[in-house]
Amino acid sequence: MTNKTTEQHFSEINEGDRFEGTPFTPSRETIKRFAEASLDFNPLHFDDNYMADDFGKTNFGGVIMHGMQNFALITRTLTDWLMPRGGYHRRLETRWLSPVKPGDTITPKVTVSEKQITDKGRWVVFDVAVFNQRDEQVASGRAMAEFPDELTIAAPLAAAE
Amino acid sequence: MQAISTGEFETDFWKDAGARQTWDQIVPGAPRDTKPYTLTKEIIATFAEAMGETNPLYFDEEYARKTPYGGIVAPPTIHILLMFACTGTEDWMRSPGTINASQSWFYNVPARPGDTITMQGRALDRYMRKGRLFVIHDNVFTNQNGDVVCSGRGWTIRPQ
Numbered sequence: 001m002t003n004k005t006t007e008q009h010f011s012e013i014n015e016g017d018r019f020e021g022t023p024f025t026p027s028r029e030t031i032k033r034f035a036e037a038s039l040d041f042n043p044l045h046f047d048d049n050y051m052a053d054d055f056g057k058t059n060f061g062g063v064i065m066h067g068m069q070n071f072a073l074i075t076r077t078l079t080d081w082l083m084p085r086g087g088y089h090r091r092l093e094t095r096w097l098s099p100v101k102p103g104d105t106i107t108p109k110v111t112v113s114e115k116q117i118t119d120k121g122r123w124v125v126f127d128v129a130v131f132n133q134r135d136e137q138v139a140s141g142r143a144m145a146e147f148p149d150e151l152t153i154a155a156p157l158a159a160a161e
Numbered sequence: 162m163q164a165i166s167t168g169e170f171e172t173d174f175w176k177d178a179g180a181r182q183t184w185d186q187i188v189p190g191a192p193r194d195t196k197p198y199t200l201t202k203e204i205i206a207t208f209a210e211a212m213g214e215t216n217p218l219y220f221d222e223e224y225a226r227k228t229p230y231g232g233i234v235a236p237p238t239i240h241i242l243l244m245f246a247c248t249g250t251e252d253w254m255r256s257p258g259t260i261n262a263s264q265s266w267f268y269n270v271p272a273r274p275g276d277t278i279t280m281q282g283r284a285l286d287r288y289m290r291k292g293r294l295f296v297i298h299d300n301v302f303t304n305q306n307g308d309v310v311c312s313g314r315g316w317t318i319r320p321q
Contacts, residue, residue: 024213037211039245041172043257055258055320067261072212072238079237080216089237093265151229154271157306 006086010122010147013085013112021077021108026065028102034069042066064099070106070139074128077108078143087124087145088154094128094141105133110143122147171250174257182253184287184294184319193253193282193298198246202274205235208242234271240311243272243302247280254298258320262295266313270304277305285314294319 031045043050044064051063071094079089100106107130114125128141171177202222209219214236217224225233248254272278279302286297296317302310 022213030211033211035172037208038241039170039172040241041174042255042259043174044260050257055260055318058260058318068238068241068264069212071264072214072236072241075236075238076212076214076216083216083218089268091265091267092237093263095263096261153269154230154234156231156273 006147006149007122009085009087010115010124013115013124015112015115017112019077019081019110021073021080021110023105023107024069024073025105026069026100026102028063030069031063031065031102034066038066038068040066040068060099060101062101064101065104067094067096067139070094070096070100070130073106074108074130074139074141074143077110078126078128078145081110082145085147086151087147088151089143090123090146091144092128092141093143094139096139098132098136098138100132100138104138106130106138108139113142170245174255177250177255178257180251181256183256184296184321187253187284187287187296187319189284189286189297191283193280193284194249194251195247195280195282196249197277197279198243199277200235200239200272200274202233204242205233205239205272205274208239209236212236212238212241230271232273234273237266237268237271237311239272240266240300240302240313243278243280244282244300247278247302248282253296253319254317256320260318260320261315262318263316264313265315266311268311269309272302272304272310276310278310279303279305287319294321 035041109129111127113127116123124145126143130139206220282300284296284298299314301312
């Protein structure tokens with residue numbers, strides 16, 4: 001944390017500002033850990049025989065990473081950028097465009113697309129795109145963060161009163 | 162780190178698969194059966210670690226106490242775990258082959274260790290498009306004080 005106020009941080013953010021997340025390479029081991037931590041044991045992520053089959057019109061040709069691992073990677077990219085600036089992560093919307101498989105490396109890229117001041121808040125809107133190692137986009141998203149003077153919403157009850 | 166999954170959680174999603182509602186049976190608007198789930202520091206730490214989080218806010222009480230959060234909180238993504246933790250083995254989100262197409266989530270107060278989280282969930286809509294069967298669902302998670310933690314919508318492609 002710096003000594004700047006949240007308002008100062010907010011004023012220094014500009015439309016078009018960009019930042020990237022830490023690249024992530026899923027493996028069968030990370031998929032297993034994700035499943036154990038999230039309780040999502042869908043065979044899409046484990047069963048090679050099952051994944052050799054077609055799914056209606058889709059054939060994945062092998063096990064795939066949990067889409068929500070991608071969601072978590074995007075969230076981490078945003079919160080790691082927001083927290084030192086006093087920003088509070090408010091919203092994330094994502095679409096999965098193509099599956100991610102063990103051995104792929106994915107990197108979220110974020111662009112500040114909009115800033116707005118409402119009656120009660122300062123807001124930043126982000127465009128998110130996640131790319132794999134072949135520069136194919138695997139996910140798209142939009143996010144919003146709020147930059148309050150004080151983070152009362154996140155404070156424990158006793159302190160907030 | 163200890164795995165969160167305990168003996169009481171069925172990790173074989175094929176088991177009871179026949180008891181779960183298919184696209185044809187899901188009733189938009191009908192609530193899903195849910196049960197409260199209590200978070201602990203260990204669950205939050207294990208979850209955060211598996212999400213790739215390194216922020217001490219999720220792991221280190223002494224650090225977290227000095228932040229505006231006033232103590233350890235769960236990462237916003239904790240709803241990923243809560244959706245499965247608050248539903249039972251017959252819930253249709255466990256149907257093998259369920260494909261996550263899209264998600265949107267809004268975050269209110271953070272979840273904390275000791276919080277008992279309640280889920281309200283339902284399908285909102287179902288439709289077919291280009292040969293695929295879709296369901297839209299929404300979930301709202303609240304803590305023991307009645308504060309909303311987060312609310313979300315998801316689009317899944319149903320197995321057929």
